[in-house]
Amino acid sequence: MRRRVWGLAIVSYALLLALSIFTRMKMPAGEYASDVGRLMEIRVHKVVHIEQTDDIVDALAEAKRKKLPISVSGARHSQGGQTLYENAIVLDMKGYDRILHIDEDRKLIRVQSGATWEKIQKAIQPLGLAMRIMQSQNLFTVGGSMSVNAHGRDLGEGPLIDSVESFRLLLASGEKLQISRTENAELFPLVIGGYGLFGIILDADLRLTDDAVYKKHVVPLDYQAFPEYFREQVLRSPDSVMAIARMSVAPDSFLKDMFVTAYLKTDEALTEDLAELNDERFVGITKFAFGLSRKFDWGKGAVWRLQKKGYLVEEEERISRNNAMRPAASFMEYADTQKTDLLQEYFIPVDRFLPFVDGLRRIVREDELNLLNVTIRYVPKNKEAMLSYAGHDSYAFVLLFNTKRTAPALQRMELSTRRLIDLALEQGGTYYLPYQLYGTTRQIKEAYPNIDAFYVAKRVWDPGLLFMNELYARYGR
């Protein structure tokens, strides 16, 4: 009798255990994916690490069989779920990164889309070549950068679309297409700046340029003097190649003090010492200083003074083009579970610089935002991509905010962001889409007047909405 009871208990337990495991297995595979903003954790079906083209073809077949959507991810530095979608099969392209061919004479490189700029720099630097355009850091992938149509700091180079010769795309239909300005040309401006919504970029032919020696020229100035200085001294000078400006976030000089670093051409020979790729220096110290300025206003003041000193010391310093394109980024990596750094970017027509800065200062103060860093790049007008953000010659303001990850704090951030977007729109500017999806439907339409046509094209090329991400889910449907 007692035996019977124990036996019954064991059998019941075993059944319940099996039931639980069975239920668990029927649930979505339970992989959570996130991006550097770590704002959304989305339960995706699974992440497939791509190494060869067949892996992509297989994943596509599986997605169709199981009727699941696909999201594509590169280095996952976008911050609003552009690489994610609920219950999607996520293709992680980072392992799909072979360099297929370098044509030294025509200065072209063919690479698979998961390759990072870092990998490309390592391959082309010994040949005396450099990228024409890329972001200020080299940790991004070719596919991710093409899909946002990244811009850099070059004064004479448009956004990335300018240096793309052609690429191959795997469509939702399973067909592989060669795409350039002459072949299947209508897809060219859709895919570049298309946030992975038209297909998977397999590999691309990118235009390169020569590595060279630049001289840094650093000028501190007041923001009122910036527009004229930049127009007359930087843009007019035949020697300036690249430039970046930085604004103070210290309380006593908030968004007033700034300095401009220009990179000037020299005809000096590229010595081996200069040409060699540098690794990040002083990451530990910068990280610490950055940590202080996240937390305290006096930290912001101290960092500003340090930066100013440091940058002024660099005056006249010689640097190769390749090294100028690979500055530190890892000090920004930030793993606090309760807070996060959010990046945002606004493109403001050059003649609207002053009203934008004044508006920015007002909003940051009124909304008590923790603004950590402000850099400014020049982005020449380029309307080739369907979702072009540079309808005018513009200044790109890159803003880094620190915020708590709690719901109320993020809600406040969302409202403040909408104020900032409205400010940009009032000045005839736009905002960048790889970041948080805080803009309203009205705002995205105003900033990207072609967006409806973009959605229509999306549905023509991908009628089953196989390629999905949170960006399209939020605005496109």
Place this chain on the structure above:
Amino acid sequence: MRKQIHEGRERSALRWMMLSQSMMTFGGGIVFPFYLIFVKEIGGDFTEYGIAYGLFTLCSAYLNGVFGKSSDRYGRKRFLLLSAWGTALLFLVFPIVTDIWQIYALQILMGVFGAMQKTCEKALLADMTEEGRRGEQIGRYHIGVSICSGLAVMAGGVLIDLFTLDVMFYLGSIVLFLSGLMLSGVGEKTPT
């Protein structure tokens, strides 16, 4: 002669009790250090983690009294068994929850079973040990249980590197269920 047999039985009962409770600590111990990760995966933050833990403690605080008294009446082994198997079943639910409120509910139930275990373990120990040697016996008992809880935390650390949190809950659950089975070896003086 009679007394000796009786003593032997008592000693082995104490040993079974130690084994069972050690396994109980072990089963819980391989999961608890990673509980925070679990709450985070569900989408909670530190506040919610705090609430979940607070619920557990508050619930068991009140119920300690209730169960203590009932165990005087109905027997302590019964409650220990209920607690082990109850927790084992709850561990089967953890892997399939999707919302933070479900965790709150589970935590409340965990508090219920936790209270049963805590009070009845102590009371039963007092019953099973003899006056005069009680300290020595309880001391020996605790050596076993503490070693197991230490081992559990270490084993948990290794296992979590190898398996997902779900697997940890299933392992924990099986161990807890077995710890309940062990209690069959514990004889108990029937309450009067």
